Amino acid sequence: MSEIASKIRSFHWQRMMFILLMALMVAGTDSCKSTGKMSKKERKAQIENAKRQLQPIISGTTTLSYDEQKRIVGEIMDKNLNDPVLNEMIIQAQQKLKTLQAEQAQARAQKIDVARAALYDLLLNKDNKTADELEKELGAIKRQNLKDTEIDELIAKVEKKIADMRSGGANLPVRAQLENAFTTIANAGKTGNLTLADNTIQKILQLFASDDVPVLIIISREGSIVDYDKPTTIRRYLNFLKDTKASKNDIDAIMTDANGKIKGLDLIKK
Amino acid sequence: MIILVSLFATAYRAAAQDDLSPQRKQAIDSLALEKVRDLSKYISIIGDKKTPWSDAQRVIERAVELFMENSEVGVSSLGRQDVNYYKVREYFDRLMQLNYDKVTIDWYKIQYVSDLVKQPDGTYVGVITVYQRFQGYDKEKGLVYEDTTKKDITVYVKRKETQIGGRLIGFWDVMLGDIRVKETSK
Secondary structure: OHHHHHHHHHOOHHHHHHHHHHHHHHHHHHHHHHHOOOOHHHHHHHHHHHHHHHHHHHHOOOOOOHHHHHHHHHHHHHHOOOOHHHHHHHHHHHHHHHHHHHHHHHHHHHHHHHHHHHHHHHHHOOOOOOHHHHHHHHHHHHHOOOOOHHHHHHHHHHHHHHHHHHOOOOOOOHHHHHHHHHHHHHHHHHHOOHHHHHHHHHHHHOOEOOOOOEEEEEEEEEOOEEEEEOOEEHHHHHHHHHHHOOOOEEEEEEEEOOOOOEEEEEEEEO | OHHHHHHHHHHHHHHHHHOOOHHHHHHHHHHHHHHHHHHHHHHHHHHOOOOOHHHHHHHHHHHHHOEOOOOEEEEEEOOEEEEEEEEHHHHHHHHHOOOOOEEEEEEEEEEEEEEEEEOOOOOEEEEEEEEEEEEEEEOOOEEEEEEEEEEEEEEEEEEEEEEEOOEEEEEEEEEEEEEEEEEEEO
16 A cells, blocks of 8 residues: 555656646647638638539529529638639629629519509400409419519509409499490480480590590401501590491400500491 | 512502402492491481580581582472582581471481492592481471482592501591482472
8 A cells, every 4th residue: 555655656747747738738729620720621622612512603504593592602702711713703603693683683674564564454454354364363463472562553453453343343344344335325325315425425535545546447357458447536436426326336456555544446347 | 678578568558459359349338338327317416406506516527527528418499499509518507507496307228329439540439329308397387398308429439548556557538429419209
């Protein structure tokens, strides 16, 4: 026992402490390597990986969305790998993203234009569609989720129109409104109810861009040759219906302006 | 090339006018008849004492537009042999002011007596005959005058072109000529 105690006392404690301290320092340096600074090997691997990620973005072959591509480029930039080739690729990728953004903006503008035109068509309902048919087409536009104020307002108008149609409201398609008005004016002329005829004329004129909107009446259509009666204007035509007490033409085409007002009307002999 | 295409288009349009298919010819025949029927309705409105003055004036304008310039309308009466001819506007003004309390004018048997035939200048000319039943009423005495007159109307139909909203429109302009009295009976 005294022998063991003697060995402990003779142990070089100072040397032991120094060795332990060195060991701790070495261990500390290793841990720094894994969290902060990279080894050359790791840096090289990260640069290669970043290049691999950037290449499809630059070449435009990536299937990732614009937002995902933007995130990847941002992450690579944040790593600050400071490689000349990689830096050049980052610049190219950023330029590509700018182009992509401009293309997307243009495509969105086009989508909005198409949707706007389609919504005006739904509002006018020249083809006399049912409320269900209108709702189906409106649904396709809504699913595009264009997030545009004007489109949203038009969607609300079409929704109101559909609701009115379902509740049997007076918001009939333009074609039907015109046909009804033509019949009403002719019949009012026949029965001598000139007040009704004149009131109907005034009311229906509001659908037109002006009283002088041209009205063309097709008397014959043979292949590409179309023969018309002498052109007239909408006010004259409506008065003509009142005077002749008959509506002898069908609606062939309705042309509208950007405000949804009728700017041209083609009729055809029944 | 553009000149060639333009020449071709012009030639094609000219051919379209020259060689009317039976269907197109029938369409312009009907159009001219329709204009005469329109006139009959205008005359009825203008002569009707119940027609408001402003409406009558508007209808007179439309009726005058149906005629060629300087056209005349013959007016006959059972009480006299000769037929008086008036320029169309004067005829309509006189018609509006006839000295009866009520006037009814009906045109019937409106039909071609001479088919539309193409003239060297490209105008189609024909004659349409109508029978007019005229009745004049007095407030107290009732029907005081009536006659039936057969009238011939010369019609001129010509194809014209105009630009409307950027579209080239080929239309048939129907113009009425003189209205000649052929016979008058009770």
